[in-house]
Amino acid sequence: MPHPEENAGFEIRDQIAWLHTTGMPKSMDLSHAIDKHQGVQRTDRIVQQSEHEGVLGATRTVLSRGTPVTEDAARWEGWGTALRPAFEPIIIARKPLDGSIVGNVLEHGVGGINIDGTRFAGDRWPTNVAFDAAQADALDVLTGTWQEGSLSRKFPIFRFEHKPSPGERPRAYGISHTTVKPLALLRWLVTLVTPVGGVVLEPFAGSGTTVEAAAAAGFRVVAIEKNTDYLPLIRSRMEQ
Structure with missing residues (x-):
């Protein structure tokens, strides 16, 4: 979650969150x-x-x-x-702090994580391991009970599809994207790191999942995609 650089084309008062996820090929x-x-x-x-x-x-x-x-x-x-993508790492990182965490938050408006805005599963604290409902059920089958309860209860459980639905897979002029992310997951991640009134910077826009997620969450977004074939996919998302 870097604070912006003036030479990057943004004024210092703008608050920018950067987040990138990678997909596994089929x-x-x-x-x-x-x-x-x-x-x-x-x-x-x-x-x-x-x-x-x-x-x-x-x-x-x-x-x-x-x-x-x-x-x-x-x-x-x-x-x-390729193997079935049962594990997909997501890296959340920030630039070196400008002084202390408190000083960085007060001066630049970035550096913290929106805990209350990303709670789920009975208002639990978000963890760095997330399951969808199906994976949580599979965990319970393998592990049984622990302390008179299912093991999955110890972890927050996302209620999103582990794969994007057909409606979340835009296609235009015969072009589609091979690693489309679940919209609910991206919206949760964007909310986790973006301050109120902040800007989401997506340097690898792809099919535009992050763009749609940021807009739906009420954030401004700057997206970059070098493959012009994918631009109609992003436009189709926003037109919906």
């Missing part, structure tokens, strides 16, 4: 990719495409991977390129 079906690389198609491969067109576009779901055609593809059947 696994590639290595066997199918080898068949495609060798110029052959699987006639029994079944891919379902949704009927929803327009800005949000259509989604594709592989119902049947099909039978490998080439010998190389058969050899690598069942292999992929």
Whole structure:
């Protein structure tokens, strides 16, 4: 949560919070990719495409991977390129303080964390480990009870989808983004670090999840995205 630099184009009275999350790429079906690389198609491969067109576009779901055609593809059947993203780290950082924490907060308006604004699960203090409801249930199955209660009760539990819903995955002109974040999670993170009246700086806008989350939370936002193909995705979010 750095205080802004005047040479960065913001006056010192502006309050800026910076936060970045990274996504994990989807696994590639290595066997199918080898068949495609060798110029052959699987006639029994079944891919379902949704009927929803327009800005949000259509989604594709592989119902049947099909039978490998080439010998190389058969050899690598069942292999992929990524594990299921069950753990995704999020880094919250700040620049070195300008003096003490209290002095930095009073002078620049940044440096603290909005605890009361981000409480959840029965008004509990936010922790640095967060589960969605499904992961909390899985934890209870594995661990049983502890001190006459489920272990998940000891952790705050987010009530958001662990993956963005189709409505949170914008698509425009055949372009989509591979690592879309859950909107509820980004809104919680933005609220956690951004002071009242502050500005959220998103240097890697992607599909615009942070932009939408910041706007929905009532913050100003400056977003940067070098890939112009993603700009219609961001516009579609804000037009909704």
